Amino acid sequence: MKLCPKCSRSPLPFVMVLLISSVLAFITWLVLGLSQVEPMVRLAGGTAAFLAVGGTLLHYVIGCLKRHCRHDQEPHRVHGQTFSRPV
Template identity: 85%
Template sequence: MKLCPKCSRSPLPFVMVVLISSVLAFITWLVLGLSQIEPTVRLAAGAAVFLAVGGTLVHYVITCLKRHCRHDHEHQQVQHGQTFSRPA
């Protein structure tokens, strides 16, 4: 999955993915702390939630960046050696 060079420069969407995944993993860890589950199982469940949510959100972010790229035509033209001619 290659992204447009202009669109892939912003780290903000990926920072948001890490933030959301971390919050949900922490909430899972806290909720499991109310039950009689061992700490290693709590950590494993929190890590599993982090990976599952993070993987899903990264896939969603990359798909949205590719779908809503405004530089797509410029990137394809340079790649194929084509140029647009504007009617006057």
């Protein structure tokens, strides 16, 4: 999980993963409540949904951040001169 420093500064993608997985876990917990399941099973189902959705989205977000990072293509300055990295 090595991201460049500029890409890993923004917490917005990770906050969105937390928000989406929390909402889906809550909906799962509510739906399991309609089926008259024991409270511990409801809690386990909500936790499993949170972990599954959160893990999948986190994997996707990190992959996208690595794939779409354009910071390696920025010109580098060495002793006042601008050099671009070879592709």
